[in-house]
Amino acid sequence: MALGFLNGGGGNSANFQTPAGENLPHYPKEALKKWNELPEEERRKVKEPNLNPPRLPEGGLAVRVYMRPLKRAAGGTLGTITDQDIRDNPTDYPKWVIDRSEKRFPVNIYAEPMGDILWLTREEVASLVPAEPRAGATFPVPDPVRKRIVRMHLKNGTQGWLGYWKREYVRSDEMTLRVEQAAPTVRMTLSGAVLVSDQADPAQSKSGYEAKLTGVLEVDPAKKAFVRFDILALGDHWGPPGEFTRPGRTPLGVAFELTRGDLMMDQAYPFALYFPGKKEYFGQDKR
Amino acid sequence: MRTLLVAVAALAGQDLGPEEFGRLHALIRRQPGEQRHLEIDWAPTPLEAQRRAAAEGKPILILTHVGDPMGHI
Numbered sequence: 001m002a003l004g005f006l007n008g009g010g011g012n013s014a015n016f017q018t019p020a021g022e023n024l025p026h027y028p029k030e031a032l033k034k035w036n037e038l039p040e041e042e043r044r045k046v047k048e049p050n051l052n053p054p055r056l057p058e059g060g061l062a063v064r065v066y067m068r069p070l071k072r073a074a075g076g077t078l079g080t081i082t083d084q085d086i087r088d089n090p091t092d093y094p095k096w097v098i099d100r101s102e103k104r105f106p107v108n109i110y111a112e113p114m115g116d117i118l119w120l121t122r123e124e125v126a127s128l129v130p131a132e133p134r135a136g137a138t139f140p141v142p143d144p145v146r147k148r149i150v151r152m153h154l155k156n157g158t159q160g161w162l163g164y165w166k167r168e169y170v171r172s173d174e175m176t177l178r179v180e181q182a183a184p185t186v187r188m189t190l191s192g193a194v195l196v197s198d199q200a201d202p203a204q205s206k207s208g209y210e211a212k213l214t215g216v217l218e219v220d221p222a223k224k225a226f227v228r229f230d231i232l233a234l235g236d237h238w239g240p241p242g243e244f245t246r247p248g249r250t251p252l253g254v255a256f257e258l259t260r261g262d263l264m265m266d267q268a269y270p271f272a273l274y275f276p277g278k279k280e281y282f283g284q285d286k287r
Numbered sequence: 288m289r290t291l292l293v294a295v296a297a298l299a300g301q302d303l304g305p306e307e308f309g310r311l312h313a314l315i316r317r318q319p320g321e322q323r324h325l326e327i328d329w330a331p332t333p334l335e336a337q338r339r340a341a342a343e344g345k346p347i348l349i350l351t352h353v354g355d356p357m358g359h360i
Contacts, residue, residue: 019338070315080318264325
Protein backbone atom coordinates (compact mmCIF):
# COMPACT_ATOMS: atom_id res chain seq x y z
CA MET A 1 0.00 0.00 0.00
CA ALA A 2 1.37 3.42 -0.89
CA LEU A 3 1.48 5.56 2.22
CA GLY A 4 1.66 9.25 2.72
CA PHE A 5 1.29 11.77 5.46
CA LEU A 6 0.20 15.31 5.98
CA ASN A 7 1.73 17.77 8.38
CA GLY A 8 -0.47 19.60 10.79
CA GLY A 9 -4.04 18.90 11.74
CA GLY A 10 -5.56 18.75 15.19
CA GLY A 11 -4.68 15.83 17.42
CA ASN A 12 -3.76 12.40 16.14
CA SER A 13 -5.68 10.84 13.33
CA ALA A 14 -5.26 8.56 10.40
CA ASN A 15 -7.25 8.88 7.23
CA PHE A 16 -7.49 7.41 3.77
CA GLN A 17 -7.64 9.35 0.54
CA THR A 18 -7.43 8.82 -3.17
CA PRO A 19 -4.45 10.31 -5.01
CA ALA A 20 -6.79 13.12 -6.06
CA GLY A 21 -7.37 14.02 -2.44
CA GLU A 22 -10.90 12.65 -2.15
CA ASN A 23 -11.63 11.25 1.29
CA LEU A 24 -12.30 7.55 1.74
CA PRO A 25 -14.09 6.06 4.77
CA HIS A 26 -12.23 6.37 8.05
CA TYR A 27 -11.73 2.67 8.88
CA PRO A 28 -9.36 0.50 6.81
CA LYS A 29 -11.87 -2.20 5.78
CA GLU A 30 -14.46 0.32 4.66
CA ALA A 31 -11.81 2.44 2.96
CA LEU A 32 -10.54 -0.55 1.01
CA LYS A 33 -14.07 -1.56 0.03
CA LYS A 34 -14.79 1.91 -1.29
CA TRP A 35 -11.41 2.02 -3.06
CA ASN A 36 -12.12 -1.28 -4.81
CA GLU A 37 -15.43 0.09 -6.06
CA LEU A 38 -13.77 3.08 -7.75
CA PRO A 39 -13.18 3.00 -11.52
CA GLU A 40 -9.53 2.58 -12.47
CA GLU A 41 -9.31 6.09 -13.95
CA GLU A 42 -10.52 7.59 -10.67
CA ARG A 43 -7.82 5.75 -8.76
CA ARG A 44 -5.11 7.12 -11.03
CA LYS A 45 -6.07 10.79 -10.90
CA VAL A 46 -3.59 13.01 -9.06
CA LYS A 47 -4.30 16.48 -7.75
CA GLU A 48 -1.45 18.46 -6.19
CA PRO A 49 -2.28 19.51 -2.63
CA ASN A 50 -1.84 23.12 -1.56
CA LEU A 51 0.57 22.59 1.32
CA ASN A 52 3.73 24.43 2.35
CA PRO A 53 5.40 22.63 5.23
CA PRO A 54 8.37 24.32 6.91
CA ARG A 55 11.77 23.59 5.39
CA LEU A 56 15.21 23.46 6.98
CA PRO A 57 16.89 26.84 6.35
CA GLU A 58 19.41 26.78 3.51
CA GLY A 59 22.74 25.53 4.82
CA GLY A 60 21.22 24.67 8.17
CA LEU A 61 21.68 21.60 10.34
CA ALA A 62 19.01 19.14 11.49
CA VAL A 63 19.62 17.20 14.69
CA ARG A 64 17.49 14.35 16.05
CA VAL A 65 16.19 14.79 19.58
CA TYR A 66 15.03 11.88 21.74
CA MET A 67 13.38 12.51 25.10
CA ARG A 68 12.81 9.56 27.43
CA PRO A 69 11.55 9.22 31.00
CA LEU A 70 13.89 7.03 33.05
CA LYS A 71 13.83 5.26 36.36
CA ARG A 72 16.35 4.88 39.12
CA ALA A 73 17.18 1.22 39.38
CA ALA A 74 18.73 -0.52 42.39
CA GLY A 75 21.98 1.14 43.35
CA GLY A 76 20.87 4.47 41.90
CA THR A 77 21.79 3.70 38.31
CA LEU A 78 19.49 4.97 35.60
CA GLY A 79 17.55 2.62 33.41
CA THR A 80 14.65 2.45 31.01
CA ILE A 81 11.14 1.87 32.27
CA THR A 82 9.77 -1.58 31.44
CA ASP A 83 6.26 -2.81 30.72
CA GLN A 84 6.24 -4.61 34.07
CA ASP A 85 7.30 -1.46 35.93
CA ILE A 86 4.25 0.29 34.52
CA ARG A 87 1.84 -2.56 35.21
CA ASP A 88 3.08 -3.12 38.75
CA ASN A 89 3.34 0.51 39.86
CA PRO A 90 0.24 2.53 38.94
CA THR A 91 1.13 5.10 41.59
CA ASP A 92 4.52 5.78 40.02
CA TYR A 93 3.13 5.71 36.50
CA PRO A 94 -0.39 7.11 36.86
CA LYS A 95 -2.71 6.13 34.04
CA TRP A 96 0.13 5.00 31.83
CA VAL A 97 -1.83 1.81 31.13
CA ILE A 98 -4.19 3.47 28.65
CA ASP A 99 -5.61 0.26 27.26
CA ARG A 100 -5.97 -2.64 29.69
CA SER A 101 -6.32 -5.10 26.82
CA GLU A 102 -2.97 -3.80 25.47
CA LYS A 103 -4.28 -4.47 21.99
CA ARG A 104 -4.70 -0.90 20.83
CA PHE A 105 -1.98 0.83 22.82
CA PRO A 106 1.07 -0.97 24.18
CA VAL A 107 1.75 -0.55 27.88
CA ASN A 108 5.10 1.11 27.28
CA ILE A 109 3.83 3.82 24.95
CA TYR A 110 4.87 6.53 27.40
CA ALA A 111 8.18 4.82 28.16
CA GLU A 112 9.33 5.01 24.54
CA PRO A 113 11.29 8.10 23.58
CA MET A 114 9.47 11.11 22.19
CA GLY A 115 11.11 12.28 18.99
CA ASP A 116 11.72 15.78 17.74
CA ILE A 117 14.10 17.68 15.50
CA LEU A 118 16.37 20.62 16.34
CA TRP A 119 17.08 23.04 13.52
CA LEU A 120 20.08 25.36 13.40
CA THR A 121 20.63 28.01 10.75
CA ARG A 122 23.78 28.25 8.67
CA GLU A 123 25.01 31.16 10.79
CA GLU A 124 24.34 29.30 14.03
CA VAL A 125 26.20 26.24 12.79
CA ALA A 126 29.17 28.43 11.89
CA SER A 127 29.08 30.04 15.34
CA LEU A 128 29.77 26.64 16.91
CA VAL A 129 33.08 26.23 15.09
CA PRO A 130 36.03 28.35 16.22
CA ALA A 131 37.73 30.18 13.37
CA GLU A 132 41.17 29.08 14.57
CA PRO A 133 40.68 26.00 16.72
CA ARG A 134 43.25 25.46 19.42
CA ALA A 135 43.26 22.48 21.77
CA GLY A 136 42.26 23.58 25.24
CA ALA A 137 40.40 26.70 24.15
CA THR A 138 36.90 27.16 25.52
CA PHE A 139 33.98 29.32 24.48
CA PRO A 140 30.34 29.57 25.48
CA VAL A 141 27.68 28.02 23.29
CA PRO A 142 26.24 31.05 21.50
CA ASP A 143 23.00 32.51 22.81
CA PRO A 144 20.56 31.53 20.06
CA VAL A 145 21.68 27.89 20.07
CA ARG A 146 21.76 27.60 23.86
CA LYS A 147 18.37 29.24 24.34
CA ARG A 148 16.74 27.09 21.67
CA ILE A 149 18.08 23.85 23.11
CA VAL A 150 16.88 24.75 26.60
CA ARG A 151 13.54 26.41 25.86
CA MET A 152 12.37 24.36 22.89
CA HIS A 153 13.91 20.94 23.42
CA LEU A 154 14.17 20.28 27.16
CA LYS A 155 10.46 20.50 28.03
CA ASN A 156 9.01 17.13 29.01
CA GLY A 157 6.76 16.03 26.17
CA THR A 158 6.94 12.31 26.70
CA GLN A 159 3.21 12.14 27.35
CA GLY A 160 2.20 13.58 24.03
CA TRP A 161 2.70 17.36 23.96
CA LEU A 162 6.21 18.74 23.77
CA GLY A 163 5.54 22.37 24.55
CA TYR A 164 8.29 24.82 25.41
CA TRP A 165 9.58 26.74 28.40
CA LYS A 166 8.72 30.41 28.83
CA ARG A 167 11.71 32.72 28.75
CA GLU A 168 11.28 33.80 32.36
CA TYR A 169 11.37 30.17 33.56
CA VAL A 170 14.98 29.70 32.46
CA ARG A 171 16.85 30.36 35.72
CA SER A 172 20.28 29.30 34.51
CA ASP A 173 21.54 27.86 31.24
CA GLU A 174 25.30 27.61 31.09
CA MET A 175 26.88 25.65 28.22
CA THR A 176 30.54 25.65 27.25
CA LEU A 177 32.45 24.09 24.38
CA ARG A 178 36.07 23.05 24.79
CA VAL A 179 38.31 22.20 21.87
CA GLU A 180 39.88 18.81 22.57
CA GLN A 181 41.45 18.32 19.15
CA ALA A 182 42.12 20.90 16.45
CA ALA A 183 43.16 18.63 13.54
CA PRO A 184 42.51 16.69 11.41
CA THR A 185 38.97 17.14 12.71
CA VAL A 186 37.89 19.71 15.24
CA ARG A 187 36.55 17.75 18.18
CA MET A 188 34.91 19.59 21.04
CA THR A 189 33.33 18.52 24.29
CA LEU A 190 30.28 20.27 25.65
CA SER A 191 29.52 20.71 29.31
CA GLY A 192 26.75 22.62 30.96
CA ALA A 193 23.99 22.84 33.49
CA VAL A 194 20.45 24.17 33.24
CA LEU A 195 17.73 24.99 35.68
CA VAL A 196 14.25 25.72 34.41
CA SER A 197 11.55 26.38 36.98
CA ASP A 198 8.17 28.08 36.98
CA GLN A 199 9.13 29.64 40.30
CA ALA A 200 12.36 31.43 41.19
CA ASP A 201 12.62 29.07 44.16
CA PRO A 202 12.66 25.53 42.72
CA ALA A 203 11.46 24.17 46.06
CA GLN A 204 8.18 26.04 45.49
CA SER A 205 7.98 25.10 41.85
CA LYS A 206 5.27 23.00 40.27
CA SER A 207 7.08 22.49 36.98
CA GLY A 208 10.72 22.43 36.02
CA TYR A 209 13.83 20.61 34.90
CA GLU A 210 17.31 20.62 36.39
CA ALA A 211 19.90 18.88 34.29
CA LYS A 212 23.52 18.52 33.47
CA LEU A 213 24.58 18.54 29.82
CA THR A 214 27.45 16.59 28.32
CA GLY A 215 28.34 16.27 24.68
CA VAL A 216 30.81 15.62 21.91
CA LEU A 217 30.72 17.70 18.72
CA GLU A 218 33.04 17.10 15.82
CA VAL A 219 33.58 19.03 12.59
CA ASP A 220 35.41 17.75 9.53
CA PRO A 221 36.98 20.76 7.78
CA ALA A 222 37.46 18.73 4.60
CA LYS A 223 33.71 18.09 4.44
CA LYS A 224 32.88 21.50 5.91
CA ALA A 225 30.31 19.77 8.05
CA PHE A 226 29.57 18.43 11.48
CA VAL A 227 30.18 14.68 11.59
CA ARG A 228 29.14 14.26 15.19
CA PHE A 229 26.65 16.16 17.34
CA ASP A 230 26.05 14.04 20.42
CA ILE A 231 24.60 15.85 23.41
CA LEU A 232 23.01 14.36 26.50
CA ALA A 233 20.88 16.24 29.01
CA LEU A 234 20.29 14.28 32.19
CA GLY A 235 18.43 15.45 35.24
CA ASP A 236 15.25 15.51 37.23
CA HIS A 237 11.98 16.76 35.87
CA TRP A 238 8.83 17.71 37.75
CA GLY A 239 5.30 18.70 36.70
CA PRO A 240 3.42 19.98 34.81
CA PRO A 241 0.13 19.12 36.41
CA GLY A 242 -1.59 16.41 34.41
CA GLU A 243 -3.13 13.01 34.94
CA PHE A 244 -0.12 11.14 33.48
CA THR A 245 2.50 13.08 35.41
CA ARG A 246 4.73 10.97 37.61
CA PRO A 247 4.78 12.06 41.24
CA GLY A 248 7.68 14.07 42.58
CA ARG A 249 10.89 14.63 40.68
CA THR A 250 11.87 11.90 38.27
CA PRO A 251 14.77 11.39 35.88
CA LEU A 252 14.38 12.57 32.31
CA GLY A 253 17.00 12.18 29.63
CA VAL A 254 17.27 14.02 26.33
CA ALA A 255 19.70 12.83 23.65
CA PHE A 256 20.70 14.74 20.53
CA GLU A 257 22.38 13.20 17.48
CA LEU A 258 22.94 14.15 13.85
CA THR A 259 20.30 13.08 11.40
CA ARG A 260 21.55 10.38 9.05
CA GLY A 261 18.88 10.56 6.38
CA ASP A 262 17.81 6.97 6.88
CA LEU A 263 14.63 7.74 8.78
CA MET A 264 11.69 9.86 7.66
CA MET A 265 11.90 11.73 10.96
CA ASP A 266 15.08 13.33 9.62
CA GLN A 267 12.89 15.34 7.26
CA ALA A 268 10.44 16.40 9.97
CA TYR A 269 10.30 19.92 11.31
CA PRO A 270 10.66 20.89 14.98
CA PHE A 271 7.45 20.67 16.99
CA ALA A 272 8.06 24.17 18.36
CA LEU A 273 7.73 25.62 14.85
CA TYR A 274 4.06 24.81 15.32
CA PHE A 275 3.92 25.91 18.95
CA PRO A 276 5.05 28.58 19.91
CA GLY A 277 5.89 29.28 16.26
CA LYS A 278 8.71 30.05 13.86
CA LYS A 279 9.52 33.54 15.13
CA GLU A 280 10.00 32.49 18.72
CA TYR A 281 11.77 29.28 17.72
CA PHE A 282 14.41 31.22 15.83
CA GLY A 283 14.49 34.01 18.40
CA GLN A 284 13.04 36.53 15.97
CA ASP A 285 10.21 37.72 18.20
CA LYS A 286 10.63 41.19 19.65
CA ARG A 287 10.85 40.10 23.30
CA MET B 288 13.30 18.82 50.64
CA ARG B 289 16.66 17.52 51.82
CA THR B 290 16.22 14.17 50.09
CA LEU B 291 15.09 15.98 46.95
CA LEU B 292 18.23 18.14 46.89
CA VAL B 293 20.47 15.13 47.39
CA ALA B 294 18.78 13.27 44.56
CA VAL B 295 19.01 16.20 42.19
CA ALA B 296 22.59 16.93 43.15
CA ALA B 297 23.58 13.32 42.71
CA LEU B 298 22.15 13.30 39.21
CA ALA B 299 23.02 16.81 38.13
CA GLY B 300 26.46 16.73 39.68
CA GLN B 301 27.50 13.51 38.04
CA ASP B 302 30.41 13.86 35.64
CA LEU B 303 30.06 11.31 32.91
CA GLY B 304 33.08 9.49 31.57
CA PRO B 305 33.11 8.63 27.85
CA GLU B 306 31.79 5.10 28.42
CA GLU B 307 28.93 6.14 30.66
CA PHE B 308 28.12 9.02 28.32
CA GLY B 309 27.94 6.59 25.42
CA ARG B 310 25.83 4.12 27.39
CA LEU B 311 23.29 6.69 28.54
CA HIS B 312 23.18 8.44 25.16
CA ALA B 313 22.39 5.11 23.50
CA LEU B 314 19.87 4.23 26.22
CA ILE B 315 17.81 7.33 25.59
CA ARG B 316 17.84 7.08 21.80
CA ARG B 317 15.35 4.96 19.93
CA GLN B 318 15.86 1.24 20.62
CA PRO B 319 15.08 -1.60 18.18
CA GLY B 320 11.34 -2.25 18.25
CA GLU B 321 10.45 1.27 19.38
CA GLN B 322 8.67 3.93 17.32
CA ARG B 323 8.00 1.29 14.71
CA HIS B 324 5.88 3.69 12.68
CA LEU B 325 9.17 5.26 11.59
CA GLU B 326 10.04 2.03 9.73
CA ILE B 327 7.10 2.39 7.37
CA ASP B 328 8.02 3.46 3.84
CA TRP B 329 6.41 6.89 4.15
CA ALA B 330 6.29 9.18 1.17
CA PRO B 331 8.10 12.41 2.07
CA THR B 332 5.38 14.70 0.69
CA PRO B 333 1.66 14.39 0.01
CA LEU B 334 2.29 14.93 -3.69
CA GLU B 335 4.75 12.07 -3.87
CA ALA B 336 2.28 9.90 -1.98
CA GLN B 337 -0.37 10.80 -4.52
CA ARG B 338 1.92 10.01 -7.44
CA ARG B 339 3.03 6.70 -5.98
CA ALA B 340 -0.54 5.77 -5.14
CA ALA B 341 -1.69 6.56 -8.65
CA ALA B 342 1.23 4.68 -10.21
CA GLU B 343 0.78 1.64 -7.95
CA GLY B 344 -3.00 1.71 -8.01
CA LYS B 345 -3.27 1.99 -4.23
CA PRO B 346 -5.05 4.28 -1.77
CA ILE B 347 -3.16 6.60 0.56
CA LEU B 348 -2.95 6.24 4.33
CA ILE B 349 -2.59 9.64 5.93
CA LEU B 350 -1.31 10.11 9.45
CA THR B 351 -1.89 13.57 10.81
CA HIS B 352 -0.71 15.08 14.02
CA VAL B 353 -0.17 18.43 15.66
CA GLY B 354 3.32 19.20 14.44
CA ASP B 355 5.18 16.81 12.19
CA PRO B 356 4.16 13.20 12.90
CA MET B 357 7.52 11.90 11.70
CA GLY B 358 9.25 13.89 14.40
CA HIS B 359 6.90 14.11 17.32
CA ILE B 360 4.42 11.31 17.91
